[in-house]
Amino acid sequence: MNMSVGWVFFYLLVFPGFLFTSVVGLLYTWVDRKVTARIQFRVGPPLLQPFYDFFKLLGKDTFVPEGAPRSIFLGAPLIGLASVSVLSTVLLVSNLFPGQAFAGDLIVVLYLFAFVPIVLILGASSSSNPISALGASREMSLYLAYELPLLFALATIIVKSGGLLKIGDLLQWQWTNHPFLYSASGALAFVSAFLCMQAKLGFVPFDIAEAEQEIMGGITLEYSGPVLAVLKLTKAMLYFTVSIFLTVFFWGGFRSPREGWYHILGWLKPLAIIVLIILIKNTNPRLRIDQALRFFWSIVLVLSIAGFILATVGL
C-alpha cells in the first residue's frame, strides 16, 4: 500500500482524478443535454459541445466586480475544483483498487462533498452583488436542508454493514452479501441520498440557488471567463462523482471482482443513475426555497431515519 509520490500525483491529476473525471464529467453533461433535448422534442448538441463551451470560456475575460475581495472571489472556484478532483480520486480508487483505501476515507468523502456548496456560497457572497447574495443564502439553506438526511443515509449503510468506515470494506461487504440497495433499509437510504445529491448538484427541482429566471444565475452570476469555466467544470465533475458515489455506496460499485461482461455492465450503473436524475430534472418545476426546506426536513429526513431504524433491526 506504499504508493510512491509519483503515483499519487498520477492518480490525482490524470487517472482517475482531475483529467479523467473532467473528460467524463463533460461527456455526462452532453448526455444530460442530449437526453433533455430528446425529451423536449429537440435535436440536442453534438458530442463535443461541452468541450467547445469550456474552451470558449477559457478565452474570455474575467471580470472581478468592484468591492469583491479578489483572492476569495477567484480562489473559491479553484478550491472547489481541487476538492472535487480529490473526491473523485478517492471514490474511484477505492472501487478500482479496493486494497488501497485508507481508514476513514468515508469521512473524507463527506467533507469533500460539503466543500462544493461552501465554496459556491463563499464566492457568491464575496461578489458584493445583492442577487448573488440571495443565491448564496438560498444555497446555504438548501445545504442545511439536505445535509442531515444525507448523513442518516450514510449512517444507515454503516450500521447495516456492522460499522465499516472504509469505502473498500463497504464494497467488500456488498460483494460478499448484496448491494445495500437491495435491502429495505438500503433502498430507503438510497432514495434519500439520491434526492440529496439532486439538490447538491443544483438541478431542478432544487436549482433554487441559480434560478435563472428569478435571480439570473444567483451564485454564479458575477463569474465570467476562465473562472466561470472552472465553475462549470467543477459542476460537470461533480455530476460524474455523484453518480459514482451512489453506485459505490449503495449499488455495489461499478466494478466488482466478478469476471466477464459484468465489468462493462457495471459502468452502466452510474449512467442509469444520471438518466434517473435527468428524468426528475425534466418532469418537475423548481421548488421555492421554503418548500425545498420542508421537503427535506419532513419527507426525506423521515425516509432516511426510517431506513436507519430498519438497519438497526437488521432489515
Add this chain to the structure above:
Amino acid sequence: MAALERKVIPIGPFHPLQEEAEYFKLTVEGEKVVGLDIQLGYMHRGHEKICEGKTYDQIPFVVERICGICSTSHPFACVQAIEDAAGIEIPPRAAYIRTIVGELERIHSHLLWVGLAGHFLGYNTVWMWAWKYRESVLEISELITGNRNHYAMFKPGGVRRDIEGGMIPPLLQVLDDADKKILMLTKAVLDDPVLHKRLEGVGVLTPEMAVEYSVVGPTARASGLAIDVRKDDPHAAYDWIEWEEIVLHEGDVFAKAKVRLLECLESTKIIRQCVQKLKDLPEGEIDAHMERGPDGEGIGRYEAPRGEVFHYVKGDGSLYPSRYKIRAPSSMNIKSNEVAVLGGSVADAAITLAAVDPCYCCTERIAAFNTKGKLLYTWDDLVKLSQEKTARMGGGS
C-alpha cells in the same frame, strides 16, 4: 424577529425573465417582497403617431406590428374602429373569417404563455412541449392567411382573403389534434402536485383589487370578474355561436393558467362552429369596400388573448386619420402586480409578474427621458401638451 435589512432586487431593464425591456424594482427583506416599483418606458415606438401618417388601408399593417403575439387583435380592433367611424357593415362571411383568425391567435398565444410560464418555473419540458403543440396552430394560420404571424388578413370593410373549401379539412384536423394536446397539457398541469404547490395561492389578485386596478382579460377572469368583450360587446361572429366564458375565482397564478388553458378549448369550439357556418354560407363577398375615409370618430374593442384592446380613430373625411389612439390590455394588467407580488417571495414574484402575460412594447405610450436619464416632461406637462393638441384639432368632442 428583528427586521431584516431591506435590499433592492432588480428585475430588469434586461433580465432573463422577460423578453422585453422593463424595470421591476423589488424591495425585499431576505426573500420576502415588501415593495414593488414598476418603471416602464423603455420600448416606446410611437405607433399612434405613425398611424396618423398612414391611409386607412395601411393602418392595419402598422397596428399589426404593435405586438407579435396578438398580431391580429390590434387590427381587429382597428378595423372595427374605422368601420364604426365610417358606418360600414361587414359581410357575414368576413365576420366568420375574422373570428376564426382571432381565435386561432388566441390558441397560439395562450399556448405560448403556458410554455413561458413553465420556463419561468424551471420546467423547460412544459415549455418545449407547449410550443411544439403551438407549432401546428401556426402552420394552419399560414395555410389560411399566408403567414405564421402578422397575418395581414384584415382590412376596413372585411378581410383580404377567403377561407376556401380546401383549407377546411386540414384546419379541422389541426383543431382535433390541438384539442387532444391541450387537454393532455391541461391534465398534466392540473394534476402535477409540485405545480399545485408552486402556483396555488401565489400572486393572488382579489376581485376587489381586480376592480380597483381595472384589470382585463384572463387576469380579470381568474379573479372572478366576468368581463370579456366578446360577450359584453359582441362583434364579428361571436354573437351567432355558442361558447362559454371561463371565469374562476381564486385569483392566483394557478387560476390564471387554468383560465388560459380552458379558453384554448373554447377557442377550438368557436372555430369549429364558425367553419360549419362558413360551409353553409354561399361563396360570396368578403369585403364591404370602404370608398372614402370616415368623417367622425369611431371606437373598436376586441378581446385580445391578454384582455381588451381598445382603438379610437378620428377622421376628417380625408384618407388619413387626424387622431389615432390605442390602449393595450397590458397597460391595465401590469400595474396590478403592485399588489399581487407583495408578501410573496422573490421566486413567487417572478412567476406572478409573468402571470398577467405582459406585453410591454404594446403598452408603452410615453418616453420622456433624454439620453442622460433626465426627465423632460412630468405627467402634468404631458397632459397639458395633449390638451393643447386636442384644442388645435378643433376642440375635441
